[in-house]
Amino acid sequence: MKVQSAMFYFPEEVIEHIFSFLTHHPDRNTVSTVCKAWYKIERLSRCEVFVGNCYAIRPDRAAARFPGLRSLTLKGKPHFADFDLVPPDWGGLAGPWIEAMARSCPNLEELRMKRMVVSDESLELLVHAFPNFKALVLVSCEGFSTDGLAAVARSCKSLRELDLQENEIEDRGPRWLNSFPDMCTSLVSLNFACLKGEVNLKSLERLVCRSPNLKCLRLNRAVPVETLAKIMNQCPNLEDLGTGSLLADQFSEAYVSLISALQKCKKLRSLSGFWDASPLCLLAVYPICANLTGLNLSYAPTVQGQDFINLIQHCVKLLRLWVLDSVGDKGLAVVASACKELQELRVFPSDLFAAGPATVTEEGLVAISTGCPKLNSLLYFCHSMTNSALITVSKNCPNFTRFRLCILEPRKPDPATNEPLDEGFGAVVKTCKNLRRFSISGLLTDQVFYYIGKYAKALEMLSIAFAGDTDQGMTYVLNGCKNLRKLEIRDCPFGDGALLADVTKYETMRSLWMSSCDISLRGCKALATKMPSLNVEIINEWEAEMEENLNNGVAEVISNNNNKHINNGNDERKVEKLYVYRTVGGPRTDAPDFVWTL
Amino acid sequence: MEEMQPKLLDLIPNERGWGVTANDREMVIGGGFGVREEKKLELRLGLPGEEDWNANRKKTEGLCANVKPSFSLGLFGAPQTKQEAGLITGEAQKIHAKADKQTSVVERKAIAHAATPPAATPLPSNSRAANAPVVGWPPVRSFRRNLASTSKTVLEPQKWASGTCAKFENSTKGLFVKINMDGVPIGRKIDLKAYDSYDKLSSAVDQLFRGLLADQRSEIGTEKNVEEKGRAIQGLLDGSGEYTLVYEDDEGDKMLVGDVPWEMFVSTAKRLRVLKSSDLSASTLRTTSRKRAATEC
Numbered sequence: 050m051k052v053q054s055a056m057f058y059f060p061e062e063v064i065e066h067i068f069s070f071l072t073h074h075p076d077r078n079t080v081s082t083v084c085k086a087w088y089k090i091e092r093l094s095r096c097e098v099f100v101g102n103c104y105a106i107r108p109d110r111a112a113a114r115f116p117g118l119r120s121l122t123l124k125g126k127p128h129f130a131d132f133d134l135v136p137p138d139w140g141g142l143a144g145p146w147i148e149a150m151a152r153s154c155p156n157l158e159e160l161r162m163k164r165m166v167v168s169d170e171s172l173e174l175l176v177h178a179f180p181n182f183k184a185l186v187l188v189s190c191e192g193f194s195t196d197g198l199a200a201v202a203r204s205c206k207s208l209r210e211l212d213l214q215e216n217e218i219e220d221r222g223p224r225w226l227n228s229f230p231d232m233c234t235s236l237v238s239l240n241f242a243c244l245k246g247e248v249n250l251k252s253l254e255r256l257v258c259r260s261p262n263l264k265c266l267r268l269n270r271a272v273p274v275e276t277l278a279k280i281m282n283q284c285p286n287l288e289d290l291g292t293g294s295l296l297a298d299q300f301s302e303a304y305v306s307l308i309s310a311l312q313k314c315k316k317l318r319s320l321s322g323f324w325d326a327s328p329l330c331l332l333a334v335y336p337i338c339a340n341l342t343g344l345n346l347s348y349a350p351t352v353q354g355q356d357f358i359n360l361i362q363h364c365v366k367l368l369r370l371w372v373l374d375s376v377g378d379k380g381l382a383v384v385a386s387a388c389k390e391l392q393e394l395r396v397f398p399s400d401l402f403a404a405g406p407a408t409v410t411e412e413g414l415v416a417i418s419t420g421c422p423k424l425n426s427l428l429y430f431c432h433s434m435t436n437s438a439l440i441t442v443s444k445n446c447p448n449f450t451r452f453r454l455c456i457l458e459p460r461k462p463d464p465a466t467n468e469p470l471d472e473g474f475g476a477v478v479k480t481c482k483n484l485r486r487f488s489i490s491g492l493l494t495d496q497v498f499y500y501i502g503k504y505a506k507a508l509e510m511l512s513i514a515f516a517g518d519t520d521q522g523m524t525y526v527l528n529g530c531k532n533l534r535k536l537e538i539r540d541c542p543f544g545d546g547a548l549l550a551d552v553t554k555y556e557t558m559r560s561l562w563m564s565s566c567d568i569s570l571r572g573c574k575a576l577a578t579k580m581p582s583l584n585v586e587i588i589n590e591w592e593a594e595m596e597e598n599l600n601n602g603v604a605e606v607i608s609n610n611n612n613k614h615i616n617n618g619n620d621e622r623k624v625e626k627l628y629v630y631r632t633v634g635g636p637r638t639d640a641p642d643f644v645w646t647l
Numbered sequence: 648m649e650e651m652q653p654k655l656l657d658l659i660p661n662e663r664g665w666g667v668t669a670n671d672r673e674m675v676i677g678g679g680f681g682v683r684e685e686k687k688l689e690l691r692l693g694l695p696g697e698e699d700w701n702a703n704r705k706k707t708e709g710l711c712a713n714v715k716p717s718f719s720l721g722l723f724g725a726p727q728t729k730q731e732a733g734l735i736t737g738e739a740q741k742i743h744a745k746a747d748k749q750t751s752v753v754e755r756k757a758i759a760h761a762a763t764p765p766a767a768t769p770l771p772s773n774s775r776a777a778n779a780p781v782v783g784w785p786p787v788r789s790f791r792r793n794l795a796s797t798s799k800t801v802l803e804p805q806k807w808a809s810g811t812c813a814k815f816e817n818s819t820k821g822l823f824v825k826i827n828m829d830g831v832p833i834g835r836k837i838d839l840k841a842y843d844s845y846d847k848l849s850s851a852v853d854q855l856f857r858g859l860l861a862d863q864r865s866e867i868g869t870e871k872n873v874e875e876k877g878r879a880i881q882g883l884l885d886g887s888g889e890y891t892l893v894y895e896d897d898e899g900d901k902m903l904v905g906d907v908p909w910e911m912f913v914s915t916a917k918r919l920r921v922l923k924s925s926d927l928s929a930s931t932l933r934t935t936s937r938k939r940a941a942t943e944c
Contacts, residue, residue, distance in 0.1 A: 132783035137836075189788065215790045243790065347791075398785060430785060457785050488786075514784070539783070 061086075065094045074099050093117055100124070101534075101559050103141060103165065104584065107634040108149035118154040120184075121146070125165035127562050127628055128512070129537055131189060134564055134626070136588065138641050143167040143190075145639075151178035159210075161186040169197035176204035183235075184210035194219035195246070202228035210238040212265075220246035227252045236260040240267035242291045242322065250276045257283050267291025270324040275303040281310035289343070290314070292322035295330040308333040319343035319369075328356045338363035345371040347397045353380070362387045373399040374408045374430060381413035385420025393426040398457060411438035418445035426451040434491060435463045439473025443480040452477055453488035459515035459540070462492035469493055475500035478508075488512040498522035502529025510535040523547035527554045537562040545572025548627075552579050560630035571620035573627060577647035584636055585647040588626035822913060828856045828921035829890070839913045845884055845905050852892060852921060853880040883921065891924045 068091055071077050081091040097120040100111065112118070125141025143165045150157050157179045167190050176182055182205055195218060201211065202225060226249050229236075236256070241248070248271055257263060257280045265288060268277065272293025281287065297304040307330070311317075317337050326349050341364050346352050352360070353375040361380070364370075367388040372380070374396050384391070394417060396409055411434045418424065418441065425448045434456050443449075454474075463470055470491040478484060478500050485507055489497065493516035501511065502525035509532050517523065523543040526536065527550055536558065544567035555561055555576075570587070577585040636646040822839040835855055842848045857880055882888020884905040892904040895918040904912065904919070 129783065129786075131788045132786045133789065134783045215788060217789075397791060398787065430787075455785055459781065459784065512786075514786070540781075 061090050064090050068094055096120060098122070102630050102632075103146065104634060104637055105559070105630060105632045108146040109153075110634070111146075112149040112153035116153055117156060118150070119156050120159035120161075121150065121154075121157065122161040122163075123165060124163045125190075127537065127560060128164075128535070129539065129562055129564065130164055134539065136641075136643060139588070139644065140637065140639055140641065141165045142639060143192075144171045147171045147175050147178070151175075155179065156181060158182055159184040159186075161188075162190055163188040165190050166192040167197070169193050169200065172197035173200045173204075176201050181207070183207055184212075184238075186210065186212040186214075187216050188214040189216060191217035195221045195223075195225040195244070198241075199225035199228040202226070202233075203230065206233075207235045208233065209235055211236075212238055212240045213243055214240065215243050218244055220244065223247045223249040223252075226256065229256050231259070234259050235262065237262045238265040238289075239263070240265065240291065242267040242269050244269045244271075247271045254279055254283070260284075263287065265289035267321060268293040270294050270322075273303070274301075274307055274330070278303055278306035278310045281307070281314060285313045286316055287314050288316050289319040290317060290321070291345075292320070292324070292326075294324045295322070295326035295349075296324075297327060297330055304329065304333065308336075312336050315340075317341070319345075321345035321348075321371075323349035323352060325349075326351050331356055331360050334360065335363055339365060342366055343369040345369075346376075347371040347373055347395065349373070350375055350399050353377070358383045364388055365390075367391055369393040371395040371397070373397050375399040376409075378409055378413035378416065381409060382416045382420075385416040388421060390423060391417070391421040392423050394421075394424060395428040396430055397428075398430040408432055411435050414438060415441050415445075418442040422446055423448065425449055428453045428455075430455045430457060432457055433461065433464050434470060434473065435465050436468065436470055436473035436476075437465070439470065440476040443476045447480045448483065449477065449481040450483050451486040452481065452484060453486065453512070454490060455488065456491040459490070460492045469496070471496040471500065475504075478504040483507055486510045489516060490514060494518050495522040495525070498525040502526050505530055507532055509533060511537070513538045513541055515540045517541045517543060520544055520547035520550070524550040527551045533557075534559045536560075538564070538566060540565040542567050544568055545575070548572050549575055549579075552576055555580060555583055555629055556631050558631065560628065562626075562628050563624075564626040566627075568624050568627060569620060570622045570624055573624055574620065574647050576629065582631055582633075583629050584632050586628045586630075586637070586640070587624050587645045587647065588628065588643055589624070589645065824894075824916055824918055826852065826855070826919035826921065829923050829926065831856060837919065839916060844909055845912075848904070849883045849892065852883060852919075856880060856921060880921075882924075886924060886927075889924060890921050891927055892919065892921055893927075894919045 064087065068077065068080060071080065074097070077091060077095060081088045092114050094117065095115045096117060098111065098115055098118055099122045100106065101124050103123050103125045123143070123146060125143075126135050126139060129135060130139070130141075141164060143162055144167075147160075148171075151174060155178070158181050160175065160182075161184075165187075167187065172193055175185070185201060185208075193216075198211075198213075198218070201208070208229075223246060229252075233256075237260075239256075239260075248269065250272065253268075253272065254276065257266070263284050264286065266280070266284070267289070268280075268291055270293060274293070274295060274297040277293055277295075281290075297307065311333055314337065318341060320334065320337075320341060320343070323346055331352065338360065344361075344364060344367055346357070350373055353373070354377075357372070357376045357380045361367075361370075361384055365387055368390055370384065370388065370391060370393070372395070376384075376396075381396075384394075396413075399408075409429070409431050411431070414427075414429055414431070414434075415438050422445060424446045427449065428451075431454070434454065439454075456470075462468055463473070470489075471494055474489050474493070474497050478487070484505055487501070487505065487508055487510070489512070495518045498517060498521075501508070505511075506529075508530045511526060511530070511533065513536075520543055522541070523538070524547050526533070527547075533554075539562075541563075543563065548563070548568050549572060573585055573587060576583070637644070640646060823836045824839060826835050826837045837848075837851065837855065839848070842851060880888065880890055883890060883892040886903075893901050894904050894912070894916040895901055896915040897917055901920075904916075907915075
């Protein structure tokens with residue numbers, strides 16, 4: 050008996066030690082559900098928490114559960130907010146989270162946020178509440194200004210990382226860079242490439258001089274070549290560089306200085322920026338190309354044609370390449386012949402509205418797939434695509450985990466056969482067993498969804514636009530994709546039948562987005578009634594106000610819970626935007642007037 | 648559905664000359680929030696060769712010539728773009744029992760979408776292929792979208808002297824501030840750097856809200872939409888009109904627009920409001936005169 054009980058008893062410290070080997074979030078989540086004791090041990094020892102939807106749980110509850118938290122990752126708005134489909138002031142506020150953490154989690158060191166609204170006040174609170182704060186990563190966020198950055202710079206005693214990616218930052222002047230105290234020497238990573246305004250160049254140089262650990266530095270367009278050269282002379286150990294403006298005169302001292310500085314940086318593996326790059330400045334880059342693993346030219350429309358070819362043919366170790374479609378099929382063919390190790394390719398549109406002289410087509414993609422069999426991640430904007438090309442690509446590259454293809458014109462068929470692209474995309478899901486993320490476009494019928502449901506068993510995120518014929522399409526996906534976490538749909542003919550086909554499915558997913566589809570208020574209400582564990586939110590920007598104006602002349606405050614609008618009659622009204630997500634936090638308390646929670 | 652058509656026509660002044668046939672009108676009216684019939688009825692401007700749209704395209708290509716490159720530009724540009732925006736919105740709208748409301752919704756939606764966030768610089772209109780923009784399509788982040796439009800203007804004179812750096816900086820900076828109007832529920836954003844004088848700003852505000860305000864009025868009113876639509880919002884700056892333009896500066900104070908030099912206004916204005924002139928309180932005015940005195944010292 051004694052032996053038996055000893056087997057079931059481990060001191061907490063031992064269990065905690067065992068748990069420390071579990072780094073994968075889902076694993077830690079699983080062990081916490083075994084028993085109360087394990088729940089307690091796990092939560093007190095948890096250092097990192099990832100919250101994929103900031104409304105899935107109340108901030109207080111998360112903070113209280115994990116008092117030892119050191120690193121928090123938060124995501125706010127739905128993905129389609131990136132494309133202006135979510136109105137401003139929708140939500141995704143960082144404030145409540147930072148406040149909750151300030152109350153309960155004093156050890157916070159790292160905060161990563163994506164698509165959230167952060168105010169300067171919140172940034173102030175952040176740096177004062179957490180004495181050990183080290184790393185702030187903001188991606189696609191908004192609501193703050195360079196004053197907030199100044200607060201972060203000023204007050205963080207041991208700031209290691211300040212990484213700002215594609216945020217909307219209000220420019221209140223360049224002085225924020227001066228705010229880094231003289232004793233701050235801890236910077237390892239600084240990225241302010243998305244800042245639109247000027248920066249104080251002298252402050253920047255001084256900051257770099259006193260940061261011996263700097264490995265990653267991404268400048269914004271306002272930093273000229275002269276400053277870049279000076280900086281690079283100061284940090285020969287740089288591994289990741291985002292240049293400022295690469296506009297330089299052939300005979301300028303700056304240019305000469307840049308060449309010699311670059312050659313000293315033996316550890317440089319990743320390059321980005323290239324704003325306004327002249328062919329001459331590109332020449333300066335050639336000597337280091339052979340060691341590059343990452344190259345981002347997607348902000349440099351000036352790098353095209355022969356300039357691009359001359360550059361890329363040196364980059365034989367490249368793993369990650371981001372370019373504009375102005376490199377053309379010809380440029381991609383050179384990539385295919387030179388970059389045999391390529392794993393990730395992103396080709397962005399340089400002209401959003403009309404096909405320019407050199408853009409990419411299916412030929413470029415086929416060439417890449419032929420030359421780069423290790424390719425596993427693709428984002429490709431093009432003007433046309435054929436089924437046979439897609440079939441060839443999937444045969445050549447069966448290892449895709451992320452495959453996103455955007456044909457710029459909605460509902461465009463295969464130009465060679467005039468048929469839908471069902472077979473092409475079907476081939477991708479059939480061949481690529483590890484596909485986790487998929488975005489499809491062009492002319493598509495329910496058939497492509499049949500294939501997705503049948504074959505895409507590892508799929509976690511699916512983005513659909515202007516596709517499908519009937520409810521059956523969406524139903525195939527809901528029924529077949531066992532691992533689906535995020536489904537986002539716009540402009541497809543899916544209605545209430547599809548929405549309600551498998552309501553319990555949504556509990557296994559993070560979220561569902563449907564906009565400009567064929568769902569009605571009745572369908573959404575039905576979903577809300579059947580599934581109380583979901584927040585069923587409708588975004589109707591005008592309906593609320595117009596109902597008020599029409600029904601009476603008396604102004605009434607529209608509260609979020611005002612059933613008058615939701616229940617005053619016509620449930621057949623179509624719902625413009627629907628956002629459904631699982632949550633333990635109940636309905637949002639911060640929803641604006643145009644968001645109705647059913 | 649028949650009785651709905653005249654109402655839409657009322658919103659489009661007759662002299663416009665769209666050359667729109669009965670079928671076209673149906674296209675706009677007969678779609679839905681939903682998309683079941685959307686493929687046939689939705690107004691889509693596609694490239695030649697897209698068979699689905701053959702019938703529609705012939706009619707829409709005629710409209711293309713008048714179409715501005717993006718919704719947002721239309722707001723600041725010619726007056727008819729509000730209707731244009733309504734017609735080329737990517738989401739076809741279904742006729743509802745309250746058709747008036749719906750057609751206004753069409754236009755408002757287009758404008759609502761367009762206003763978040765507008766492109767900073769105008770695109771050259773000669774590169775307008777039949778591929779006019781659908782909201783949020785292609786799926787490219789605003790960051791890149793703005794880049795795509797500004798880089799065109801930047802590339803024009805390709806001089807490699809570093810002196811041209813400054814020019815590039817100026818062309819890419821926009822200064823968007825929120826602007827709300829009394830009686831209009833959803834606010835907009837407006838780019839102060841797009842104007843160089845108070846008059847231009849005032850006229851932009853007029854164009855931005857004129858149609859919306861008229862819609863609000865026409866909701867409660869009768870069929871006299873045409874005259875209402877045309878009524879300009881005047882006297883924003885001098886207190887003579889029904890509405891007055893005020894702004895909130897970087898210290899949070901509410902100020903009358905027009906008191907300080909334009910450059911100073913642009914650098915300090917954080918937010919704009921269009922208030923009913925009758926609502927302007929004495930206290931607001933006191934603040935501004937105090938401030939005015941302060942700036943004059």
